[in-house]
Amino acid sequence: QSALTQPASVSGSPGQSITISCTGTSSDVGGYNYVSWYQQHPGKAPKLMIYDVSKRPSGVSNRFSGSKSGNTASLTISGLQAEDEADYYCSSYTSSSTWVFGGGTKLTVL
Amino acid sequence: EVQLVQSGAEVKKPGATVKISCKVSGYTFTDYYMHWVQQAPGKGLEWMGLVDPEDGETIYAEKFQGRVTITADTSTDTAYMELSSLRSEDTAVYYCATRKVVDYYFDYWGQGTLVTVSS
Numbered sequence: 454q455s456a457l458t459q460p461a462s463v464s465g466s467p468g469q470s471i472t473i474s475c476t477g478t479s480s481d482v483g484g485y486n487y488v489s490w491y492q493q494h495p496g497k498a499p500k501l502m503i504y505d506v507s508k509r510p511s512g513v514s515n516r517f518s519g520s521k522s523g524n525t526a527s528l529t530i531s532g533l534q535a536e537d538e539a540d541y542y543c544s545s546y547t548s549s550s551t552w553v554f555g556g557g558t559k560l561t562v563l
Numbered sequence: 564e565v566q567l568v569q570s571g572a573e574v575k576k577p578g579a580t581v582k583i584s585c586k587v588s589g590y591t592f593t594d595y596y597m598h599w600v601q602q603a604p605g606k607g608l609e610w611m612g613l614v615d616p617e618d619g620e621t622i623y624a625e626k627f628q629g630r631v632t633i634t635a636d637t638s639t640d641t642a643y644m645e646l647s648s649l650r651s652e653d654t655a656v657y658y659c660a661t662r663k664v665v666d667y668y669f670d671y672w673g674q675g676t677l678v679t680v681s682s
Contacts, residue, residue, distance in 0.1 A: 454625065456607065487667035491608075498658055498675055499600075499608065504668035542608050546667045550622055552598070557607040 457482065457543055457555035464561040470531040473558045475543030476524055481553055483524035487546035490519060490528045493557075494539045502541075503528060530560070538562040565589035567659055567673035574679045580647040583676045585659030587640050593617045595661040597642040598669060599633055603655040613662070614642060649680045 458476040465471040475482065475490075482488055488506045491499035501510050503519035506526060516531045526545070530537055543555040570584040585597065599611040612623035616635035623631055632645040642659055657676050660669035 456609075485667070489668035491669075493608075498672040499660075499669075500672075501668060501670050504666070504670075510670065544608075544610075544668070551624055552610040552613075554600075554608040554610060 454481075454547060454549065454551060454553050457545060457553055459541075459543060459555035459558045461556070462559045462561065464563055465530075465533045466563045467533050467535065469533050470529060471533060471560065472530075473528045473541055473543075473560070475526040475528070475545075475555045477526075477545055477553070478524055480548040481545040482521065482526050482543075484548055485546050486521070488519070488521060488526040489544045490517075491542045491544065492537075492539045493542065499542065533562055535562050565661075565671045567661065567671055569657075569659060569673040569676045572677040572679070574681065575649050577650055577680055577682055579649050579680075580645060581649060581678050582643055582645040583657055583659075583678070585642045585644075585673050587642070587661070590661075592635070592637055592640040595663055595671075597633070597635060598660045598662060599631075599644040600658045600660055600669075601653075601655045602658065602675075603652070606655075608658075611644070611657075615664075616642065646678075649678075651680050654678065654680045 490503040493499045506521045507519040566588045593616045598613040601609045614633040614635045635642045659673040661671045
């Protein structure tokens with residue numbers, strides 16, 4: 454199972470919006486609405502930000518949103534804040550009953 | 564409050580075996596599958612496998628098949644991940660993460676355990 458494809462890095466200024474893409478195949482991202490997104494700060498465990506493509510867990514800011522089109526899922530962060538600077542990973546359930554992560558995207562808030 | 568507390572850092576020689584534990588509290592152990600995720604230094608997350616604590620059923624990623632064993636002890640609410648035939652590329656932080664039986668995402672994570680493989 455190959456890793457999902459994410460851009461290595463994205464950046465934006467405070468207040469702006471950014472979008473991180475996550476491209477898979479019809480056997481994972483495209484085949485199920487089971488894409489989730491995780492935020493990871495240096496030295497910390499990942500934190501769930503979005504699940505089932507577009508749902509937000511309790512306590513996660515509504516500045517975070519998710520969507521999917523075909524084999525590509527996206528995470529959008531609006532109104533960028535300094536604390537959003539972190540690594541972001543997508544994950545998807547697969548047709549093999551396994552899970553796969555994206556390679557990760559480093560978000561820099563300028 | 565849900566908590567996943569992992570065992571401490573390990574240093575192993577190439578060819579050895581490491582066994583990491585993940586003790587849970589704050590929820591019914593058998594209501595969640597337990598997954599394990601590897602993160603090599605400066606690299607991304609890699610899914611290793613899962614165990615259903617209810618019946619011990621496991622699913623492993625192809626990359627780790629044959630070298631990884633994930634188990635769950637319902638008497639102590641603790642999950643374990645054992646990785647054998649260690650090589651330098653296995654140097655990584657290993658996380659346990661839970662997923663409700665009916666869901667497809669990881670909602671709670673352990674703090675991570677660093678395993679260093681070095682001669």
